[in-house]
Amino acid sequence: MSEISKEEKKRLKKEAHLRKVQERKKEAGLVRKIVFSIxxxxxxxxxxxxxxxxxxxxxxxxxxxxxxxxxxxxxxxxxxxxxxxxxxxxxxxxxxxxxxxxxxxxxxxxxxxxxxxxxxxxxxxxxxxxxxxxxxxxYEDYAASFTIPEGLWAEEIFPRIEEATEVPADDFEALLEDDEYLQELIEEYDILSDNILEEDIRVPLEGYLFPARYDLMEEELEAASIIETMLSRMQTEIEQATGDPASDNMHELLTRASIIEGEARNDEERHTISGVIENRISIPMALQMDPTVAYAHGERLARTMFGDTEIESPYNTYHVQGLPIGPINNPGAASIQAAAEPEQHDYLYFYHSPDGEVHFNETYEEHQATVSEYQ
Incomplete structure (x- = not known):
């Protein structure tokens, strides 16, 4: 066979290269068409x-x-x-x-x-x-108006309403001692359950009276109507916070919210405190929340002393494991939201220092060190 000249080799190599370029152009064109179509x-x-x-x-x-x-x-x-x-x-x-x-x-x-x-x-x-x-x-010609701040006890709310509306506080208290009336409310409102009828519950609707401003017409100036207006507002707030007013877990939710209301000094703390409650319950570990001690004593304590925590009460979280038997005040919307959405963290302790700050710690040793700084 005769040898292929150098020029012929170059020509064949060039032709092969051109064929590859043309094939790639065809492939690229096809890809562009597909991409363009997509x-x-x-x-x-x-x-x-x-x-x-x-x-x-x-x-x-x-x-x-x-x-x-x-x-x-x-x-x-x-x-x-x-x-x-x-x-x-x-x-x-x-x-x-x-x-x-x-x-x-x-x-x-x-x-x-x-x-x-x-x-x-x-x-x-x-x-x-x-x-x-x-x-x-x-509605401009209201017969009466009143405002209930967050965190009050029912026994503090009723005299305020009486002062504004002249509806006797005794009328409210009488209704809350009427089991037949309470049963009617349980059937009417999704947020209520038989939990409020337990023997050791101090005030059946504690925790369920939503704190807000209320403007009332003349026909609404009676204890039952006012109670039901406040219950309706609480049900609306819970629906917004949870999307589910089912009564089987609302008692627990409002109990948590009431503790948060009693402990928190501002909105920024509420979800974190809610997380502490969740962490302690899950261990399980006694909650040891001071506002529950005050409620167990039935008086506002300026400071919780060791002797105060020894009271035997289903509301005292130094005495019972887990949550108290029921809410310890009437919480506002921010605390209800925080109870429904506890912050995820590892804190088990918190301390309110005299300067108004709240300090969170994961261990008892860290907590003691924090307390020692301010005492």
Missing amino acids: IVLFILILGAVGFGSYQYVMGALGPLDEESSEAIEVEIPIGSTTDSIAEILEEEEVIASATMFRYYVRLQSEDGFQAGQYELSQDMTLDEIIVELQEGTV
Whole structure:
């Protein structure tokens, strides 16, 4: 066989290289086509979803029925929250979506909704409904108003109500001693259970009277009506905090919340203190929370001494393992939220120093060292 010249070798090598380049171009072209097709398909899907979402949002913000101007009577009760107002509007078929109403109100930072009787219609937009609820018919001629701070005991709440409304504190106390009335409340309110009827419970509705401002009409000035208004508000707050007002765990939740209310000095501490309670219960380890001692004694203690902790009571967490038999005060929304969402950490101890700070520690030795710094 004749030898291939150098020039021929170069030519063949060049042709082979060109063939490879052309093959790669074809492959790259195919890949580009595939990628381009995928991108186009993705854009079309996004467009369809986006258009659908846009249509949904615009539909929710607009009138439910542009052709319907028929008046729909809607009552917004005193103490209603944004969430409860949204549910009422949806139930009365004034708006399409309670969820969209809530999101829109929060996005727009709308507030100032007033209790009252309203005439709304399905041809109103969401913005028009919001304005109406802010400026429409308002309950202005209240017969009485009172405000209950967080953390009070029931026996401290009733005299405050009496002072503001002239409804005798004895009327409230009589109702809480009426087992038949309490059983009716248990059947009416999801947050209540037979736990409140246990023999050693000091005040059956302790922990269930939501602390807030209440504005009352003349017909609401009776003990049963006031109690039920406060219970309704507590049920609403618990639903917002947990999404589930089931009575089988609400007693425990409010018991935890009441301890947090008694111990915390500001909102930043509440979830951390809730985590300490959770950690001690899970070990298990005695809670040893001072506010439970004061409640067991039935008096506000300026300082908890060692002798105070020796009282035998189902409320004293130096005496019983785990939670006390029931709530030790009436907690606010922040403490209920903290009880529902304890912070995850390894702390077992905390100490409030005289300067107002709270110090958390994981071990007893660390805790003792912290206490020693301030004593």
